[in-house]
Amino acid sequence: MAADAEHDDGGSSLIEHLVELRSRLLRAIVGLGIALVALLPFANRLYGWFAQPLLDKLPEGAQLIAVEVASPFFAPLKLAFFAAVMVTMPWLLYQAWAFVAPGLYRREKKLALPLLVSAVGLFYAGCAFAFFLVLPTVFGFLTAVTPDGVEMMTDINAYLNFVLVIFLAFGISFELPVALVILALLGWVTPAQLSEWRGYAVVGMFVLAAIITPPDVVSQLMLAIPMCLLYEAGIIAARMVAPKPDPDTADTADDA
Template identity: 45%
Template sequence: MNTEPLSEGVQDTFISHLIELRNRVLKASIAVVVVFLCLMPWAGQIYDWLAYPMMVALPAGSKMIATGVITPFLIPVKVTLLSAFMIALPWVLYQLWAFIAPGLYAHEKKLIAPLVVSSSVLFFVGVAFCYFLVFGVVFRFVNNFAPKSISVAPDIDAYFGFVMTMFIAFGLTFEVPIVVIVLVRMGLVSVAKLREVRPYVIVGAFVLAAVVTPPDIMSQLLLAVPLCVLFEIGLLVAPMFVRMTQAPEDSPETR
């Protein structure tokens, strides 16, 4: 039996997928770069917007400092690049979806598309929650706790690192319902089992909050309480999502 034509067909298919992936990545990258270039004239204002919660908490007349030679230029550029990526994220996710969708069954498309959209929305909600609510509490606590003999002037590089850490922590925290739904949908764990381990989840949420956030009770509660609430939301939504994304052969009507 001659398997050479078959192997050539597989190779051609693999190469065509690589070319398609390259084109999708290129389109996504171009979108991010275009948005970045459009935002660059306002890079300073974008960083000022990011620094606003800290500046409000600082004593009147205080400013941040930059200890590096190129830090005043580099940090606003980083912030602008991240802003460009977040603005272009719907287009980036569409390119990802366009690449994987042709190889999916109808019931799999019902599974992937809602997860991609909802996980992105939840991440943005977590970041917004952190920026508009948590930062105000954390920065006021830190600056009010500082002794009067200290002149508070945060470094912009350290501030950028702290803000990104908090954004990622809260963004990932708000993904808890998606994690619960995926675990249940893949059959790795049942909703009943997750309800049984609820006390351990609550304890873990407060331990995680104590590690990630500054050592004040308010910021820890602002992370731990949403984590617990989102876990409960995942338990409520998971059974409905499983029913909606069943394969036709798995549905009760076809048995």
């Protein structure tokens, strides 16, 4: 009887979790859908603003082109969906947080919420940095190296894909401090080890920047230098939250 009761409690708990998950997913989808519907009427205007970093660097009279028949429809629609995800990201992450938070301890909640907020803020900062600083520099370089007799005519869908990749690359790269803090909290690395590995990390970040960015030195530096600064910020944050060694354990180790 006791086993049956325990089985019933476990089944009820699982069903409750599934119902809660379904509720949170529906709320997330509804929020995303509302944002998308609100942005759709402005999709073409939004794409015009999104293309401005390249249009500002093109020669006078040059413009973007649509190679595929349906590109003028699908490219703005795709951008509107991406913008809706960006706008509703706090809401989407809140739904995920509301689902997992009841199973966390008080200390875990205290640490997880600031990490979540920091992750969202850093991702937005990375995308803004890419749009307002990196993209104008990249397109200025690309238009400057265009050979004589070649007219630069970029497809609107190819441009959108290129910029979205840059956004994701910079947005994810700016998450470096959060990643270091999580590794320190899990005990996989220590702040001292992060400091010791600084030289290797700098080399790795410059190599990564060379792979992600277009082949010009300026844009590579514009990614690598912020990542180096963020690495240092991650070390400082890791020192603040990393578990302190147990004095009794340390004394035992010294005696041994």
